[in-house]
Amino acid sequence: MEKYLAVKSEKIVSALYLVTGIIKDDDSIKWKIREESMSFISTATLFNTTSPIEKDHALAAFEASSNALISFLNICSVSGLVSKMNSSIIVHELETLVAFLHKNIPREVHSAGYILSDSFFATDVQPALSIPTIKGQNSFERTEKEPKNKTLLIKDKKNNRQENIISLLKKDSNLTIKDFTKVIKDCSEKTIQRELISLVEKGLIKRVGERRWSTYSLV
Numbered sequence: 001m002e003k004y005l006a007v008k009s010e011k012i013v014s015a016l017y018l019v020t021g022i023i024k025d026d027d028s029i030k031w032k033i034r035e036e037s038m039s040f041i042s043t044a045t046l047f048n049t050t051s052p053i054e055k056d057h058a059l060a061a062f063e064a065s066s067n068a069l070i071s072f073l074n075i076c077s078v079s080g081l082v083s084k085m086n087s088s089i090i091v092h093e094l095e096t097l098v099a100f101l102h103k104n105i106p107r108e109v110h111s112a113g114y115i116l117s118d119s120f121f122a123t124d125v126q127p128a129l130s131i132p133t134i135k136g137q138n139s140f141e142r143t144e145k146e147p148k149n150k151t152l153l154i155k156d157k158k159n160n161r162q163e164n165i166i167s168l169l170k171k172d173s174n175l176t177i178k179d180f181t182k183v184i185k186d187c188s189e190k191t192i193q194r195e196l197i198s199l200v201e202k203g204l205i206k207r208v209g210e211r212r213w214s215t216y217s218l219v
Helices: 002-019 028-047 052-079 084-104 139-171 177-181 189-201
Strands: 205-208 215-218
Touching: 002 028, 002 084, 028 052, 052 084, 052 205, 052 215, 139 177, 139 189, 139 205, 139 215, 177 189, 189 205
Parallel strands: none
Antiparallel strands: 205 215
16 A cells, blocks of 8 residues: 555656646745645655554645645636646545545544643642832732732633634644644744643644644544
8 A cells, every 4th residue: 555655646746746837936836836745745655654543643644735735736726827627637636545545544533641730740849939029018918919910810821822722623623833823823833832732631632743744633
């Protein structure tokens, strides 16, 4: 199967390079398609493994790359950059190949393993707080009120981000970190990545793929 997949993927990528050859070099979609083509053919090599879990991850990454190429081809077809006939042929080959993989590599539900919670990191020792006393204000009140309010504010922001992530995944699946950053604007990409890892560890969402090919869905 792996050999068939490799040869078929090479044929599809070759076809993509041929049909995009007539697109002008200053048109970004030409390079988007070719860049995604390289990701597509690289993902095909991930199936050369005996691990069912890794095959499952490879399938999700391969399907995500295929869907991206189909979207680009549809845009090129509508805008007249690629003929409808060429576009439909390649789209058909992509869809057929993904269907073949689904048939031969059924996706499995995997356990999330041990789920960490906030209580795991709880301690009986409280950190020492050194807060300067403002004239006319009781230092004990500052120690009791301000850190507590600040902690609640941080926790609320964290909860809101995680709720937004889950809300987006209810509408769509196989989303990337870039998809979340387009909607969640009040934090950095690194912060969103930490929230995604936290949700994965809690068993609320699952991650498929590695590094730039990682996609997230609800469990």
